[in-house]
Amino acid sequence: MITFLFFLPFLLGFVVIGVYGERKIAAFIQNRLGPMEVGPKGILQTIADLLKMLQKEDILPKAADGKLFLAAPLVIFAAVFAGYAVLPLTEGVAGAGVAAGLFFLLAIVSLDVLGILMAGWGSNNKFALFGAMRSVAQIISYEVPLGLSILGVVMISQTLDLQEMTINQGILTAQPIYLFGIKSLGLEVGHIGGFLSWNVVQSPILIVSFVIFFIAGLAEANRTPFDLPESESELIGGYHTEYSGFRWGLFMLAEYGMMLLISFLGAILFFGGWNTPLPNIGTLALADWTTGLWWGGFWLIGKAMVLIFVMMWVRWTYPRLRVDQLMDLSWKYLTPIAVIVLFICGVWRLWMI
Amino acid sequence: MRSVEALDDMSTYARNIGQAIKTLSEGLKLTFKYLLQARKSREPIGVEDPNYFKKEEGTVTLQYPYEAIPVPDTGRYRLHNEIDDCIVCDKCAKVCPVDCIDIEPIKSAEEIGKTSDGTPKRLYAAKFDIDMAKCCFCGLCTTVCPTECLTMTKVYDFSEYDVRDHNYVFAEMTPLEILTKQKAYEEHQAKKEAEKAKTSSVSKPVTRPEAKVTETTAPSEATPVKPKFRPKPMTKKPTVSDEQQKTGEGAEKPVKAEETESTSPAKPKPKFRPKPTIKQASTSDEKKESNEIPKPKPVFKPKPMIKRKPKDE
Amino acid sequence: MTPIDVAFFFFLIVTGLAGIGILLTRNVIHAAMLLVIVLLGVAGLYVLFRAEFAAVVQVLIYAGGIVVLIAFGVMLTNRPENGKLMTGNHLVLPALLVSSGLFYYLVQGIQLLDPIATQQVAKLPEDQVEYIGAAFMTDYIVAFELIAFILLVVLVGAAYLAKHHSRL
Ligand code: SF4
Numbered sequence: 001m002i003t004f005l006f007f008l009p010f011l012l013g014f015v016v017i018g019v020y021g022e023r024k025i026a027a028f029i030q031n032r033l034g035p036m037e038v039g040p041k042g043i044l045q046t047i048a049d050l051l052k053m054l055q056k057e058d059i060l061p062k063a064a065d066g067k068l069f070l071a072a073p074l075v076i077f078a079a080v081f082a083g084y085a086v087l088p089l090t091e092g093v094a095g096a097g098v099a100a101g102l103f104f105l106l107a108i109v110s111l112d113v114l115g116i117l118m119a120g121w122g123s124n125n126k127f128a129l130f131g132a133m134r135s136v137a138q139i140i141s142y143e144v145p146l147g148l149s150i151l152g153v154v155m156i157s158q159t160l161d162l163q164e165m166t167i168n169q170g171i172l173t174a175q176p177i178y179l180f181g182i183k184s185l186g187l188e189v190g191h192i193g194g195f196l197s198w199n200v201v202q203s204p205i206l207i208v209s210f211v212i213f214f215i216a217g218l219a220e221a222n223r224t225p226f227d228l229p230e231s232e233s234e235l236i237g238g239y240h241t242e243y244s245g246f247r248w249g250l251f252m253l254a255e256y257g258m259m260l261l262i263s264f265l266g267a268i269l270f271f272g273g274w275n276t277p278l279p280n281i282g283t284l285a286l287a288d289w290t291t292g293l294w295w296g297g298f299w300l301i302g303k304a305m306v307l308i309f310v311m312m313w314v315r316w317t318y319p320r321l322r323v324d325q326l327m328d329l330s331w332k333y334l335t336p337i338a339v340i341v342l343f344i345c346g347v348w349r350l351w352m353i
Numbered sequence: 354m355r356s357v358e359a360l361d362d363m364s365t366y367a368r369n370i371g372q373a374i375k376t377l378s379e380g381l382k383l384t385f386k387y388l389l390q391a392r393k394s395r396e397p398i399g400v401e402d403p404n405y406f407k408k409e410e411g412t413v414t415l416q417y418p419y420e421a422i423p424v425p426d427t428g429r430y431r432l433h434n435e436i437d438d439c440i441v442c443d444k445c446a447k448v449c450p451v452d453c454i455d456i457e458p459i460k461s462a463e464e465i466g467k468t469s470d471g472t473p474k475r476l477y478a479a480k481f482d483i484d485m486a487k488c489c490f491c492g493l494c495t496t497v498c499p500t501e502c503l504t505m506t507k508v509y510d511f512s513e514y515d516v517r518d519h520n521y522v523f524a525e526m527t528p529l530e531i532l533t534k535q536k537a538y539e540e541h542q543a544k545k546e547a548e549k550a551k552t553s554s555v556s557k558p559v560t561r562p563e564a565k566v567t568e569t570t571a572p573s574e575a576t577p578v579k580p581k582f583r584p585k586p587m588t589k590k591p592t593v594s595d596e597q598q599k600t601g602e603g604a605e606k607p608v609k610a611e612e613t614e615s616t617s618p619a620k621p622k623p624k625f626r627p628k629p630t631i632k633q634a635s636t637s638d639e640k641k642e643s644n645e646i647p648k649p650k651p652v653f654k655p656k657p658m659i660k661r662k663p664k665d666e
Numbered sequence: 667m668t669p670i671d672v673a674f675f676f677f678l679i680v681t682g683l684a685g686i687g688i689l690l691t692r693n694v695i696h697a698a699m700l701l702v703i704v705l706l707g708v709a710g711l712y713v714l715f716r717a718e719f720a721a722v723v724q725v726l727i728y729a730g731g732i733v734v735l736i737a738f739g740v741m742l743t744n745r746p747e748n749g750k751l752m753t754g755n756h757l758v759l760p761a762l763l764v765s766s767g768l769f770y771y772l773v774q775g776i777q778l779l780d781p782i783a784t785q786q787v788a789k790l791p792e793d794q795v796e797y798i799g800a801a802f803m804t805d806y807i808v809a810f811e812l813i814a815f816i817l818l819v820v821l822v823g824a825a826y827l828a829k830h831h832s833r834l
C-alpha cells in the first residue's frame with residue numbers, strides 16, 4: 001500500500017519531468033535548445049502541455065466500437081501500473097509480498113497488449129488497427145527474450161521475490177557473496193557490498209542478459225528503435241490515432257510508466273536495486289553509511305533514472321526498424337542468445353557458486 | 354557441402370552480431386558527443402564576424418526575439434519615409450513595380466518649407482502610405498527619391514496579425530489640416546482666377562505656379578533642384594546653363610555646381626539623380642526662363658508649363 | 667462474512683456474469699474481451715485459494731497469451747462493412763448437452779476429491795514456486811517432458827510452416 005501511495009504520484013511526476021527531459025536530450029543531441037519559453041529554461045513546458053491536453057475534447061469517433069474504445073486506455077494504464085505493485089522500493093518497503101513477484105509482474109504487464117488490441121480494433125481505423133497488430137506481434141515476440149533473460153537472473157538469485165533478490169545483492173545479505181560468483185577465488189565480498197555484490201558482477205554473464213533485457217524492454221515499451229506501432233511517419237500514431245485529450249494522455253502515461261517500470265526492473269534485477277554502489281573500503285565504510293531507508297529509495301530511483309536516460313539516448317540515436325528486421329532481431333538473434341545465456345547461467349549456478 | 358554452408362551461415366551470423374555491436378556503439382558515441390557539446394551555444398554574431406563560419410559545435414539555435422544575428426548596416430528591409438524631407442514628388446510611387454506606395458498631394462499656394470537638404474517643398478502630403486505587405490523590397494523607390502527621405506531600414510521583423518496593419522502611414526496631417534490646406538489652395542486659385550479675369554491677360558495656371566516664385570526670387574541656382582522630373586519642356590532649349598551641360602555625368606556635377614552657386618538658399622538635390630541629359634538641359638532652359646516662366650515641377654502635372662509668368666507677377 | 671468471503675463472491679459474480687456475457691454477445695471481439703474478464707476472475711479465485719503461482723500462470727498464459735491470439739486471429743480476418751464482426755448462436759442443443767455433462771462430472775469429481783484436496787492444501791509449503799518446480803522434476807517428470815516434447819514439435823512445425831516454401 002505504501003508503494004502504491006508512493007508510485008502513483010511518483011509516476012505522474014516522472015512523466016512530467018520525463019517528457020521535459022526527453023525533449024531536452026533530443027534537442028541537445030540534435031544541436032537544438034529544446035523548450036525554453038515556459039518557465040526558466042522551459043521547465044514548465046510539460047505542465048503547460050498537460051493543461052492544454054486536459055482541456056481538449058474527448059472525442060469518440062462515430063464508427064468506433066464505443067465500449068472497447070473507451071476502456072482501452074484504462075486497461076493499458078491499469079496493466080502497466082499494476083506492475084508497480086511488486087516493486088521493492090527500499091529496505092523493508094516492498095509492495096505486495098507475492099512470492100512469485102517477478103512472474104506476476106511479467107504476467108500483468110503482458111495484459112497491456114489487450115488494451116492495445118482493444119484500442120486498435122475499437123477505433124475502427126486502419127492505421128490504428130495496423131498499429132495494434134504490429135504492437136501485439138512485437139510485444140509477444142519480445143516477451144520471449146525478455147522472459148529468458150530474466151530467467152537467467154532468477155536462476156542466479158534463486159528467487160522470484162524482487163525484495164529478496166535485492167537483499168541478496170548488498171551488504172544486508174545472509175548468503176556469502178563471492179567475487180564474480182567464483183567460489184574458488186575465495187574472495188568473499190558480502191561484507192564489502194557496493195557494486196561488487198550486484199548481480200552483473202556476481203555473475204558477469206548477466207551483462208549479456210542485461211543487454212537482451214534492455215533491448216526487449218525497449219520493444220515492450222514501444223520505444224523508438226521499436227516504435228513501429230506508433231510510427232508517426234507511417235501510421236500517424238498507430239493505435240492511439242483516434243484518441244484525444246485525457247484518454248490520449250493515459251496512453252502517454254502508460255508509455256512512460258512502462259519505460260520507468262522496465263528501468264526499475266533492470267536496476268533491481270541486474271544493478272542491485274536499492275543497494276548502494278559504494279563499497280566498504282577498509283575503515284571507509286561507504287556502503288554502511290549509504291544504506292538506509294532513504295538512501296535505498298535514492299539509489300533505486302537514481303539507477304532507474306540512469307537507465308531512463310540511456311533509453312532516451314538510444315531513442316534519439318537510432319532509426320526505426322523495419323517489421324522484418326524487428327522479427328529477425330527477436331527470433332534469430334535475441335532468443336537464441338538468450339537461451340544460450342540461460343544455459344550458461346544454469347551451469348554457472350551449479351559449478352561456480 | 355552442407356556443413357560448409359552451415360559454417361558460412363554461422364560466420365555471417367557472428368559477423369552480423371559483431372557489426373551490430375560495433376555500429377550501434379559507434380552511433381551512441383556520436384550522439385553522446387553531441388550531447389556534451391550542447392553545453393556550448395551559438396552566439397548572435399553577424400556575418401561580418403570572422404568567426405561566423407567557425408562555430409561548428411554546440412547548439413545552433415538562436416532564441417530569436419531575445420537574441421538576433423545583427424543585421425548589417427546596409428540591410429534593406431522595412432521602408433521608412435522621413436516625411437519632413439519628402440517633397441511629395443511621387444517618383445517613388447511611379448517607380449514602384451508593385452504599386453505599393455500611395456500618395457495624395459495637396460498643392461499649396463506658396464513654398465511650405467524646406468527639406469533638410471534645402472529643397473523647397475511645395476506640396477503637402479495628405480496621404481503617404483506604403484503597403485509593406487505588397488512591397489517586394491526591390492529598393493527602387495529609395496534610389497529615385499530626390500531628397501533621400503525614403504530609405505530602407507534594418508528592421509525586418511514587422512509581422513502583424515492583420516495584413517492591413519502592414520500599411521504604413523507616413524503622412525502626418527490631420528483631416529482638419531488637409532481640409533484647410535485644400536481650402537486655402539482653392540481660395541488661392543479662385544483669387545488668381547479672379548485676378549486673371551481682371552487682367553484678362555493671364556491664362557490660368559493649372560498647377561503650381563507659385564513654386565517658381567520662390568525660386569526665381571532666389572538667384573538662378575534654384576534651378577538645379579528640380580531637374581529630373583520635368584522632362585517635357587525640352588522644346589525650349591535655349592541656352593544651357595553652364596553646369597547643366599554635362600548632362601550625362603549627372604550626379605556629382607550638379608552638386609558641385611550647386612554648392613558653388615548655392616549662396617542662395619535652394620540646396621542642390623542629391624547626387625543620385627543622374628538622369629538623362631536631356632532633362633537637365635531642359636531644366637536649364639527653364640531656369641533661364643524661370644525668371645519669367647514658371648516651371649512646372651512635379652512630374653505629374655505636365656500641362657501648364659506655358660503661361661507661368663503672369664502668376665509670378 | 668469475512669473479507670475473504672466478500673472477495674470470493676465478488677470474483678464469482680464477476681466471472682459468472684462475464685461468462686454469461688460471452689454467450690449472449692454476438693460481437694466476437696467483445697466475447698474475447700469478456701473471456702479475459704472470466705480468466706482474470708478465475709485467477710482471482712486462485713489467489714484466494716492460496717494458489718498464487720497458478721493465478722500468475724493463468725494470467726500470463728491465458729489472459730496474456732491465448733486471448734491475445736484469439737483476438738489477433740479475429741483481427742486478421744476481413745472486417746465487414748459495418749465494422750462489427752458478428753456470430754450467431756448455433757447448435758444450441760448439442761452444446762447444452764455437452765456442457766451440462768461436463769459440469770456434472772466436474773461436480774462429481776470435486777466432491778470426490780474434496781477431502782484429499784483439503785489435506786493437500788493444508789500441507790502446502792510457503793514457497794510454492796520451489797515446491798511446484800520440484801514436483802515437476804520428480805513426481806510429474808513424464809508429463810512434464812511429454813508436454814515439453816509436444817511444444818517442441820509445435821515449434822518446429824510452426825517454423826516449417828513459416829518458412830518460404832520457394833526455398834525448399
Ligand atoms: S522597395 Fe520596391 S516594391 Fe517596395 S515600395 Fe520601394 S519600389 Fe515599391
Ligand code: SF4
Nearest residue numbers: 439440442443445498
Ligand atoms: S521620391 Fe522621395 S521625395 Fe519624392 S514622394 Fe517619394 S519619398 Fe517623397
